[in-house]
Amino acid sequence: MLDCAIIGGGPAGLTAGLYTTRGGLKNVVMYEKGMPGGQITQSSEIENYPGVTGEITGMDLMMPWPEQCQKFGLVHEMVEVERVVRSEAGTFSILRGDGKVDEAVSVIVCTGSTPKRAGFKGEDEFFGRGISTCATCDGFFYKGKEVAVIGGGDTALEEALYLAKICSKVYLVHRRDAFRAAPNTVERMRSTPNIEQVLNAVPDEVYGDAMGVTGLRVKFKDGTTRELDVPGVFVFVGNDVNNAVLKQEDGSFLCKVNDWGQVVVDLSMRTDVPGLFAAGDLRIEAPKQVVCAAGDGATAALQAIAYVDEKGHGQ
Numbered sequence: 001m002l003d004c005a006i007i008g009g010g011p012a013g014l015t016a017g018l019y020t021t022r023g024g025l026k027n028v029v030m031y032e033k034g035m036p037g038g039q040i041t042q043s044s045e046i047e048n049y050p051g052v053t054g055e056i057t058g059m060d061l062m063m064p065w066p067e068q069c070q071k072f073g074l075v076h077e078m079v080e081v082e083r084v085v086r087s088e089a090g091t092f093s094i095l096r097g098d099g100k101v102d103e104a105v106s107v108i109v110c111t112g113s114t115p116k117r118a119g120f121k122g123e124d125e126f127f128g129r130g131i132s133t134c135a136t137c138d139g140f141f142y143k144g145k146e147v148a149v150i151g152g153g154d155t156a157l158e159e160a161l162y163l164a165k166i167c168s169k170v171y172l173v174h175r176r177d178a179f180r181a182a183p184n185t186v187e188r189m190r191s192t193p194n195i196e197q198v199l200n201a202v203p204d205e206v207y208g209d210a211m212g213v214t215g216l217r218v219k220f221k222d223g224t225t226r227e228l229d230v231p232g233v234f235v236f237v238g239n240d241v242n243n244a245v246l247k248q249e250d251g252s253f254l255c256k257v258n259d260w261g262q263v264v265v266d267l268s269m270r271t272d273v274p275g276l277f278a279a280g281d282l283r284i285e286a287p288k289q290v291v292c293a294a295g296d297g298a299t300a301a302l303q304a305i306a307y308v309d310e311k312g313h314g315q
């Protein structure tokens with residue numbers, strides 16, 4: 001029986017691994033289906049992790065994290081977890097993709113979330129080289145320049161407002177002529193002079209060169225097109241929360257999730273199921289930043305240690 005099972009090896013999972021092992025839990029396994037590091041390893045540059053200066057890629061940032069954890073005894077199993085189930089005794093079964101089942105006293109779920117792609121030509125090719133899904137992460141790279149934002153929901157409008165403070169102009173490309181966002185957000189967007197609405201239009205193709213994006217062609221409902229000379233395109237068309245491991249055989253979730261599938265936690269990263277914690281991008285109101293995911297992982301780990309100390313350690 002493990003003291004703690006950590007599902008996912010991004011910034012949240014790795015930090016949870018560091019704190020649980022260093023804090024005295026004995027058998028701790030981090031299940032990561034790929035290489036540890038999480039989604040930030042796709043980023044060609046990260047400038048906002050405190051204390052890390054100079055040009056650094058997401059991969060460089062995450063490289064030392066697994067080794068630091070292993071020093072304190074964290075075991076990494078490179079396997080996908082299919083499901084987490086709770087027994088009547090209050091312990092957890094970890095159903096692994098390779099058919100094995102592990103038992104754990106506590107579980108910290110850190111499986112993250114995945115921004116949806118809009119599906120236009122060039123989007124995958126230029127992802128991380130001018131195409132972004134995070135204004136807080138990448139907006140500053142376009143200071144004083146023109147950018148395009150794709151989407152019409154709350155996130156798209158909030159991010160367009162954020163970018164309008166940094167960039168000279170924001171083209172807000174939306175496939176309809178009305179917005180799904182909250183009325184006061186729509187009002188704030190409309191009264192921001194450097195946001196131009198490009199309505200009834202969808203992205204057709206993003207193009208560029210070896211340096212990155214140089215422009216976006218949008219297509220209107222009537223078939224006409226327009227070229228936007230922008231070096232940055234921000235796509236906000238939704239987010240998939242990686243909560244599949246919490247789905248039970250009958251389709252219900254092991255713990256409470258909100259309408260978007262985000263895991264409901266309190267400020268200590270506790271779910272409504274004792275011994276089950278969630279940290280990082282998959283939780284409610286996640287700021288979706290590396291530093292926040294790492295902070296969540298530490299918070300959840302401290303709670304898991306307290307929980308296992310009270311319940312009794314695994315054998």
Ligand code: FAD
Binds near residue numbers: 008011047110280289
């Ligand atoms: P993730 O990093 O998503 O890690 C989750 C991990 O869980 C993944 O490694 C995944 O393989 C694994 N996993 C999922 N399901 C399973 C399963 N069933 N079994 C086993 N393993 C599983 N943030 C910043 O602070 N600054 C930036 O500049 C910045 N730039 C970014 C640029 C890009 C291109 C991207 C994509 C993101 C960027 N972010 C940035 C956001 C940041 O990467 C995330 O907020 C952060 O990685 C979230 O950490 P996490 O641990 O919650 O989840």
